Amino acid sequence: MSKFSDDYHDYVFKNGKLLGQFDDMYRHSKEVPWHQDKTANSLFVDLDIAILKHFLPEFNIRSICDLGCGLGYVSARLHSEISPLVAELNITGIDVSTEAAAQACLLHPHINFFGVNILHDDISSWERKFDLLYVKDVLWYVAQDAKLFFSKAKTLLKRGGGALPAAIRAG
Ligand SMILES: C[S@@+](CC[C@H](N)C(=O)[O-])C[C@H]1O[C@@H](n2cnc3c(N)ncnc32)[C@H](O)[C@@H]1O
Numbered sequence: 001m002s003k004f005s006d007d008y009h010d011y012v013f014k015n016g017k018l019l020g021q022f023d024d025m026y027r028h029s030k031e032v033p034w035h036q037d038k039t040a041n042s043l044f045v046d047l048d049i050a051i052l053k054h055f056l057p058e059f060n061i062r063s064i065c066d067l068g069c070g071l072g073y074v075s076a077r078l079h080s081e082i083s084p085l086v087a088e089l090n091i092t093g094i095d096v097s098t099e100a101a102a103q104a105c106l107l108h109p110h111i112n113f114f115g116v117n118i119l120h121d122d123i124s125s126w127e128r129k130f131d132l133l134y135v136k137d138v139l140w141y142v143a144q145d146a147k148l149f150f151s152k153a154k155t156l157l158k159r160g161g162g163a164l165p166a167a168i169r170a171g
Contacts, residue, residue, distance in 0.1 A: 026071075067094055
């Protein structure tokens with residue numbers, strides 16, 4: 001019998017403490033963790049996309065980073081719904097789990113995904129900078145380092161990219 005649980009919850013929190021074993025979770029979970037394939041089509045994402053579409057012309061948004069993208073289902077939705085409206089739109093997904101990023105590349109080969117730990121990797125010299133960061137259902141896992149999270153996330157924005165800070169939706 002495998003020593004690995006196939007229940008994704010077992011890799012996330014234990015006794016109220018964050019385990020954060022996201023690579024093993026994405027490797028061994030029998031379900032899609034957090035049912036990302038289904039929640040990508042939820043009303044919340046519908047609303048996010050509607051808000052984003054509203055602000056697109058005003059803020060000249062051409063590049064979006066889906067931070068903590070998991071398997072990239074929302075990144076793919078952003079790509080299919082926003083790219084018809086913006087010439088050469090760039091959508092990039094990053095996730096602490098290189099396993100999630102690798103699976104996302106296979107699922108959505110038209111999008112770039114990278115394994116990046118927003119808290120601990122040195123991203124200050126990363127050439128990729130974005131007009132907008134989209135963060136969905138990630139803050140739970142970085143909450144104990146919230147200040148660090150926001151200061152590191154900010155370095156992913158182009159100069160002036162902070163024009164739409166409300167786009168970092170709480171969740
Ligand atoms: C609940 S999932 C949300 C996935 C996706 N945003 C969605 O809504 O479908 C949370 C994701 O945050 C990622 N994550 C947690 N800590 C992270 C960190 N420090 N840097 C980057 N990603 C992180 C996890 O690997 C996981 O894929």
